[in-house]
Amino acid sequence: MASQSRLHVPKTPARPGDQPDFSYLKLVPAGETRRPDVGAASTDLRFLSEELVRVLDDSHQAVGPWNPHLDAKELQIGLRHMLLTRVFDDRMQRIQRSGKISFYMRSLGEEAVSVAMAMALRPSDMLFPSYRNQALYVVRGRPIVDLMCQLLSNTRDMCKGRQLPVMYHWRNGNIFSISGNLATQFPQAVGWAMAAAIKGQDDVAVSWLGDGSSAEADFHHALLFASVYKAPAILCVVNNQWAISTFQGFAGGERQTFAARGPGYGIAGVRVDGNDFLAVHAVTQWAAERARTGGGPTLIEHVTYRAAAHSTSDDPARYRPKDDYERFPLGDPVLRLKNHLIALGEWSEERHSALTAELEEHIAKSWKEAVGFGTLTDPPRLDPHLMFEDVFRDMPEHLRRQEAELRAEQDRD
Amino acid sequence: MASQSRLHVPKTPARPGDQPDFSYLKLVPAGETRRPDVGAASTDLRFLSEELVRVLDDSHQAVGPWNPHLDAKELQIGLRHMLLTRVFDDRMQRIQRSGKISFYMRSLGEEAVSVAMAMALRPSDMLFPSYRNQALYVVRGRPIVDLMCQLLSNTRDMCKGRQLPVMYHWRNGNIFSISGNLATQFPQAVGWAMAAAIKGQDDVAVSWLGDGSSAEADFHHALLFASVYKAPAILCVVNNQWAISTFQGFAGGERQTFAARGPGYGIAGVRVDGNDFLAVHAVTQWAAERARTGGGPTLIEHVTYRAAAHSTSDDPARYRPKDDYERFPLGDPVLRLKNHLIALGEWSEERHSALTAELEEHIAKSWKEAVGFGTLTDPPRLDPHLMFEDVFRDMPEHLRRQEAELRAEQDRD
């Protein structure tokens, strides 16, 4: 039966044993894509969804109309945030193997997406992240120790032991709670933005999901509601080419960009080099200003690459070439910003090594502090009865009784 | 609070008391839109989703590259199907008022969409209609009596009394069962088309939903799966401007056409004058050939108008101008085809009145026959125990016991 099949199945460019192949990636040289007025009609912006906004060229210079002209200090801060995120991820990955935390997800290779965007936004803008945007916490200044305590589900865990590692939240930092269910945050961000418009707030809602997650119904709900009510929202598809083992062609990326979905719904769509700190920053500024001035939502596709395994439960060697990432044409976001700063004479290998060492030291110290508040396996431990709280604002009678049952059960042990 | 609101709310062009206003409708003169090769890449077809395919001009002539050059006989058959549908709808509407049937939905003003499409397709193509495509049954030759028996939930009801009126189905006619839940049939049609491709079948799946229904998640599921697997499917948004009381702007039609969603997903999108029998026929042929030759799916937006109330439970005078339809720029599909045939010298007012009389007679006779098999209120009646069948292929024990309980309950009465 399969023999006579005419079903089209998206091609995956390279599997284990194959040569990495990125010929499918439509690239545009840095500086080439036009920067339209933030007030332009979405129907005049189609080119933004099909080209590729880039600022950093191959000789590490910032070029073209999208150059945000950030001063060196800001770039150095950005580099530091990206590096800290990377060092943190790297350490947590190794610690998970040791069994002290049950699960972890790295953002290796995608740090610019979260860092440049968070830096280009206002602290009062509300962020609805996926599980791979940990750098947002770094930029907004949440102590790493707090994140580690969540990973450890220990006595200082912001989630009171209820959530899987990396499912952070931070009300005072205006970062929404991460759901284990993909894409649900996307239309919620639009609802938040609608409320902002209703209340006359200036703030923008920003949300992220992956190329694979864009297949979920909530992606459509988000674009549709954002379009209908012109909600002040920035919706990001982080196209890192992979959804666990599945290539982005299976999410509809084979014949069309993800950014192009925007114009289809009558909203602006922008395709940006997600590993180009300056380009991401510039596009974010543009979309935020557009939203704040009543221009409505923007869909941003970040073209990047998931350099690490999907999670600590995953082994990419099973489904893609080992050296795939080394061949990725858009390179590494940390390296590219570093080289740009060096080209500007504002950075050096020495300073970079020094910074790396300093951050590793900081992470190591933070970890020591965090484990002092307990781990999943070692005391001190959270009181299990926290399990019954926050199901409702006030604990109803049936949960009080179950709590009592548990107490009795434990007394028997 | 509302005072300071900045929320954009889509405009509804005219409400009761206002002058009808169709200035929002982007029109293109008949004959102007290009007819590309059926094998063209979806990315080169964007213009089809933004312009408007039209064949019949204001002087009732068939013009331009999309003219399907159908012979007069075929046009007369099309006119007959449309007229029969209209006469049937009209009679059922009046009968519902008399209480003999519990509910009805007319397709007044939209007859060309179903008739021209069904005539342009093969009998083996599988149709997944909404509740406003009754003309498909007329074209495929299901006796009107059978439809009436369904409306009456009588002893000849194809649904065995289980479904609300108009929720027809016809396996041997290759017409899928209508669900009361909007849009669910859209991705199911794509699954059917995927199976056709897997089996190496030549047949195409065709589905319809309304402008309002296109907001449902299943619209997105359908376009996405159709795009990923290049399924041989034709997906139609029947944009009749209204979703009960809600204008199509609330479904995302304010700044972009519905057809434009297609290119956003990398599939062909065509916007067609849904009241132009010839244009609908031509576009359907094009899309069907494209699908059969491996070109993949097409999204068709039919620009038309819901001339009648949403259903017998609705009163449009509450939410739109009484004379809105009379001012609709694309006119009436029956009248337009009739005038075209007259212009061709292939039809006349006399023949039209004669045909109308003949069809009214046919409907009246059919109704007499149908009520002979019982009505919702008058015997003969279906055996209520049919209620327990077809929940599963074989009736499980717990339903046998409930069936017995019902029998006992009825004996007590």
Place this chain on the structure above:
Amino acid sequence: MAQMNMIHALNSAMDVMLGRDPSVVVLGEDVGYFGGVFRCTEGLQRKYGESRVLDTPIAEGGILAAAIGMGVNGLRPVAEIQFADYIYPAYDQIVSELARLRYRSAGEFYAPVTVRTPCGGGIRGGQTHSQSPEALFAHVAGLKVVMPSNPYDAKGLLISSIEDDDPVIFFEPKRIYNGPFDGDPHKPAVPWSTHPKGEVPDGHYTVPLGKADIVRAGSELSIITYGTMVHVSEAAARGLGLDAEIIDVRTMVPLDIDTICGSVARTGRCVIVHEATRFGGFGAELSASIQEQCFWNLQAPILRVAGWDTPYPHAFEWEYFPGQARVARALKAVMEAA
């Protein structure tokens, strides 16, 4: 005080809350300009504006997601799902998000969303305008579930639901929107004006969530029911001349199990009545809990009267609907047992 049917009472509850609390918004399909297909929101958009009473796209999942986001941003959304039969596209946002947001964020985030939706049969609506899916929500930790049986409770419970910081799924038995219904479709319809609970205060008042109502005190057996079936049960018991204690559950979550078990402990006999399909319906939870707590008081098996385990059939509505005959059979069986 005024005479109100359930539609007026629900409309009045939203009117009162929109007026008192600027953070309250109403959204849903056809709820704005049109006032809702059942007229429950009639006049509210004219009074409070297009950004307090919003017409939405036909996307139940999007409506719920938007409501959650609005709730997180300080609004108090009241979302209407046009028919309970159409709530499933929103099921993921309700079950995975709305119900668990407060829990997973350790109380930092929550969305005080009320979801109003007409449920139940008896209106010739067929399989997609007649469903009673309350059990599919009552099983989900983090949701409150409510169903009123009269205008007075409808307004008071809806105001409580809107003011409540937890998510509430508010079911409205559409068969009794315009008047109480005793299960006999052949009798002329009775308006709410004939019923004491059709007397409704104009202003703000609440009926607390989590409290069942003893509709009729009695000694011979306890009938535990809610929604339309409260009226059918009353008629059935009256028909048999039984001194039944009839309890209107009103709130399925949190469940007022003490009032319910207190009654069964006294009467020793219990019949549970609901419209939803029987297998795995909410009656199963009631039966199981009552049996656990009142086992030693029971003089007869607890029986459940419910809809048959089939989709809701259009032509056989009155054979499907658990009317007086079906309730009466169970009442007799329970009285005759021992």
Place this chain on the structure above:
Amino acid sequence: MAQMNMIHALNSAMDVMLGRDPSVVVLGEDVGYFGGVFRCTEGLQRKYGESRVLDTPIAEGGILAAAIGMGVNGLRPVAEIQFADYIYPAYDQIVSELARLRYRSAGEFYAPVTVRTPCGGGIRGGQTHSQSPEALFAHVAGLKVVMPSNPYDAKGLLISSIEDDDPVIFFEPKRIYNGPFDGDPHKPAVPWSTHPKGEVPDGHYTVPLGKADIVRAGSELSIITYGTMVHVSEAAARGLGLDAEIIDVRTMVPLDIDTICGSVARTGRCVIVHEATRFGGFGAELSASIQEQCFWNLQAPILRVAGWDTPYPHAFEWEYFPGQARVARALKAVMEAA
């Protein structure tokens, strides 16, 4: 005969059916090239090709809709939902469409879709990798609902499900994919090779839907359970030295109530055990039905042991999970009663 764990057994069932019946297709997220995140479909795409074993977009609603359409066009789709916690986006297509298609079309159309999905906790998966939502499907008329507790049943029941013309929701308790689990996380893991039901025929065989399995005959009380809890219940009863009759429900719909009530009628005592949250869980239906039919035989109240009515908490997994201690308390209570 071969030694298989549950993953091998499920893989073998799909392999056998793909080989025997050209209309069988397998589809889901990561099920193709990769072989599934739990490896259940490993090797199948290589063996049967990309259009018999399909990788899909991450859209559970789309996967179910496509499967329904394929089923209508003569295929026999086996759809995998990566975790039961992610089945809700497909809930509308399952409840409104798959379950009711045959009924609403009077038998003209149906879709013989099997939905496989890993369920249950015990793997440190937190609130979105640990759920047991079977009650949310068992209440829906038109769906068959299955949950195996060992490799032999898993393969036989999955083949029956795929061959069945009705839709089947097939839950796989992921905690026992690799070995039976008695509820004690501190003991070293035991492989299926140590268990008689780890012996599985290589070829085609079926375990019929709708038949419960008396895992252990006994006289003192009946334990009604399924999935992982079969093993926890056995251990708990053993620990108390009770001569318990343990019944593995296996198929929740259609339910083998006669075998269950036959047992309870004999023993007069009954404990129901499942992992899902207690309120409105499937145990409520079991308790209610057993009580209705066995009331006069019962010497003690039927008790339910279940997960607490909260989301599944990551750090408190073993306080949440209904382990031997919780089961033992109920067993003692039921034995001591009277």
